[in-house]
Amino acid sequence: xxxxxxxxxxxxxxxxxxxxxxxxxxxxxxxxxxxxxxxxxxxxxxxxxxxxxxxxxxxxxxxxxxxxxxxxxxxxxxxxxxxxxxxxxxxxxxxxxxxxxxxxxxxxxxxxxxxxxxxxxxxxxxxxxxxxxxxxxxxxxxxxxxxxxxxxxxxxxxxxxxxxxxxxxxxxxxxxxxxxxxxxxxxxxxxxxxxxxxxxxxxxxxxxxxxxxxxxxxxxxxxxxxxxxxxxxxxxxxxxxxxxxxxxxxxxxxxxxxxxxxxxxxxxxxxxxxxx
Amino acid sequence: xxxxxxxxxxxxxxxxxxxxxxxxxxxxxxxxxxxxxxxxxxxxxxxxxxxxxxxxxxxxxxxxxxxxxxxxxxxxxxxxxxxxxxxxxxxxxxxxxxxxxxxxxxxxxxxxxxxxxxxxxxxxxxxxxxxxxxxxxxxxxxxxxxxxxxxxxxxxxxxxxxxxxxxxxxxxxxxxxxxxxxxxxxxxxxxxxxxxxxxxxxxxxxxxxxxxxxxxxxxxxxxxxxxxxxxxxxxxxxxxxxxxxxxxxxxxxxxxxxxxxxxxxxxxxxxxxxxxxxxxxxxxxxxxxxxxxxxxxxxxxxxxxxxxxxxxxxxxxxxxxxxxxxxxxxxxxxxxxxxxxxxxxxxxxxxxxxxxxxxxxxxxxxxxxxxx
Numbered sequence: 001x002x003x004x005x006x007x008x009x010x011x012x013x014x015x016x017x018x019x020x021x022x023x024x025x026x027x028x029x030x031x032x033x034x035x036x037x038x039x040x041x042x043x044x045x046x047x048x049x050x051x052x053x054x055x056x057x058x059x060x061x062x063x064x065x066x067x068x069x070x071x072x073x074x075x076x077x078x079x080x081x082x083x084x085x086x087x088x089x090x091x092x093x094x095x096x097x098x099x100x101x102x103x104x105x106x107x108x109x110x111x112x113x114x115x116x117x118x119x120x121x122x123x124x125x126x127x128x129x130x131x132x133x134x135x136x137x138x139x140x141x142x143x144x145x146x147x148x149x150x151x152x153x154x155x156x157x158x159x160x161x162x163x164x165x166x167x168x169x170x171x172x173x174x175x176x177x178x179x180x181x182x183x184x185x186x187x188x189x190x191x192x193x194x195x196x197x198x199x200x201x202x203x204x205x206x207x208x209x210x211x212x213x214x215x216x217x218x219x220x221x222x223x224x225x226x227x228x229x230x231x232x233x234x235x236x237x238x239x240x241x242x243x244x245x246x247x248x249x250x251x252x253x254x255x256x257x258x259x260x261x262x263x264x265x266x267x268x269x270x271x272x273x274x275x276x
Numbered sequence: 277x278x279x280x281x282x283x284x285x286x287x288x289x290x291x292x293x294x295x296x297x298x299x300x301x302x303x304x305x306x307x308x309x310x311x312x313x314x315x316x317x318x319x320x321x322x323x324x325x326x327x328x329x330x331x332x333x334x335x336x337x338x339x340x341x342x343x344x345x346x347x348x349x350x351x352x353x354x355x356x357x358x359x360x361x362x363x364x365x366x367x368x369x370x371x372x373x374x375x376x377x378x379x380x381x382x383x384x385x386x387x388x389x390x391x392x393x394x395x396x397x398x399x400x401x402x403x404x405x406x407x408x409x410x411x412x413x414x415x416x417x418x419x420x421x422x423x424x425x426x427x428x429x430x431x432x433x434x435x436x437x438x439x440x441x442x443x444x445x446x447x448x449x450x451x452x453x454x455x456x457x458x459x460x461x462x463x464x465x466x467x468x469x470x471x472x473x474x475x476x477x478x479x480x481x482x483x484x485x486x487x488x489x490x491x492x493x494x495x496x497x498x499x500x501x502x503x504x505x506x507x508x509x510x511x512x513x514x515x516x517x518x519x520x521x522x523x524x525x526x527x528x529x530x531x532x533x534x535x536x537x538x539x540x541x542x543x544x545x546x547x548x549x550x551x552x553x554x555x556x557x558x559x560x561x562x563x564x565x566x567x568x569x570x571x572x573x574x575x576x577x578x579x580x581x582x583x584x585x586x587x588x589x590x591x592x593x594x595x596x597x598x599x600x601x602x603x604x605x606x607x608x609x610x611x612x613x614x615x616x617x618x619x620x621x622x623x624x625x626x627x628x629x630x631x632x633x634x635x636x637x638x639x640x641x642x643x644x645x646x647x648x
Binding site: 166168169171172173174175176177178179180182187190191 | 326327328347348349353354355357358359361362363364365374375378379422426432
């Protein structure tokens with residue numbers, strides 16, 4: 001008993017606290033920088049607690065860039081990608097999990113292969129397509145492109161969740177008088193709710209954090225998501241750290257708040273299934 | 277209430293033939309059991325009837341209507357699954373009510389019928405629980421309730437008792453028999469357990485490797501097996517089988533075996549298929565005898581009543597299973613438990629000459645006429 005206690009403390013000190021520090025450090029720097037003046041940011045040695053505490057950065061960020069529009073665009077990207085992944089990925093994953101058909105295994109492997117190269121490799125090609133389609137400065141095309149990259153991964157996740165639901169439950173529903181679609185909607189989907197939530201959150205975060213395609217396809221300030229909007233504080237000669245960090249903190253806080261707001265609903269859905 | 281006909285039913289999975297030209301007609305109100313070892317195609321046949329599996333070739337007719345291409349919900353069949361397949365996110369009431377809700381039954385009627393079924397099955401106190409709060413037997417009852425709540429044409433049951441412990445299984449077995457008799461609905465029941473098959477079925481269809489071996493009432497299968505497989509599959513302990521040859525002693529036909537010359541009754545002889553008779557002189561056979569048709573005593577040894585060595589005696593209360601060795605052959609005899617022979621004792625065996633079974637050694641088909 002004593003030994004276990006001792007080991008617990010040791011692991012906490014050796015791993016837990018350093019790990020926490022590594023994870024939280026960037027956030028501490030972000031928070032601290034966002035309340036500093038530009039002079040203090042570049043000062044050596046750096047300070048942790050701002051000496052001249054200022055809220056000016058937040059006001060400046062609001063005035064310099066169309067922050068509200070950026071928030072809206074990021075939100076739309078997140079929602080758009082979640083929508084696309086759910087609408088396209090759920091039926092695909094369901095088919096892969098439930099039916100045995102010729103080419104199923106190669107198809108699954110092919111999906112995996114699409115994950116093996118970085119998006120940057122294709123960005124130029126996609127850009128030319130987007131130009132040809134006349135879809136520059138269009139958020140929808142960013143959502144579609146981003147979703148197409150994470151779709152394969154999401155399908156893999158969902159195949160796992162759907163496969164874990166016994167097919168007899170659907171078969172029972174069909175014998176009881178339901179169609180296959182009805183059985184899927186009333187049985188398999190609610191029972192894989194935790195998986196759907198996980199994939200949905202992943203898709204939303206992926207859209208919210210999207211940077212590469214937005215940077216490439218969007219030049220209109222009003223259409224930019226947060227990531228690209230804030231990126232403009234990084235110029236060739238100077239990085240406006242104080243503004244960048246203030247904007248980043250706002251973006252983080254809003255994202256976290258958003259999740260706290262829906263988390264209750266999501267976990268309640270999960271509980272309804274798992275609780276007793 | 278309906279008649280089910282399977283006509284030349286075949287199911288292939290790739291190159292594997294799971295169900296091989298099954299022909300069976302199930303009568304209105306009948307309790308039909310499909311039995312066989314695992315992988316024999318009995319569940320696949322059931323699932324084809326239910327519409328959960330497509331038919332490769334052949335026809336399934338329910339009340340004269342070909343249902344091959346109908347979805348399960350268009351066939352009006354209820355099914356009970358091996359693992360119950362209750363809807364884990366619905367409470368017991370909603371599980372039972374589900375088939376009625378799909379049929380847009382009025383709310384008051386749903387309430388009434390679910391309660392009636394719950395009372396019938398003794399689960400009315402569980403209606404407000406989640407499936408995961410129920411024991412195995414309770415889950416099975418709820419699964420049955422979901423099947424019977426809507427008076428379907430046909431019940432399909434896929435090894436519904438195999439997840440229950442032995443005692444509960446016997447109890448549920450009786451409940452299902454009662455339920456089926458009261459409701460009078462045609463039922464097809466799949467099991468690998470020959471005891472379940474014998475006790476429950478009006479008729480039994482024995483399957484092996486996708487093929488039907490024999491269809492008949494339990495006592496017909498037990499007393500007149502069509503082949504060696506059925507003979508040894510039905511009955512516990514299994515029927516003893518050993519090689520022999522039909523020969524004549526003073527004009528009487530006997531089975532010559534390595535341990536003796538076993539007489540055959542005239543009754544049995546009369547049932548020998550006519551086409552076999554001309555070859556009688558030196559006909560090789562496999563001879564089968566059920567454990568209860570071997571009597572043991574200490575009478576003098578004769579060629580007709582050979583001597584055997586007792587290897588093991590397993591008492592079961594009422595009966596005892598006695599393992600015997602004669603030459604290279606091991607036989608099991610079933611004797612009353614009050615006076616079993618001692619182990620390592622030598623005893624005299626009397627094989628009932630009226631109850632021998634004779635099979636072709638190559639085809640393993642019976643050489644006796646089956647009752648019509």
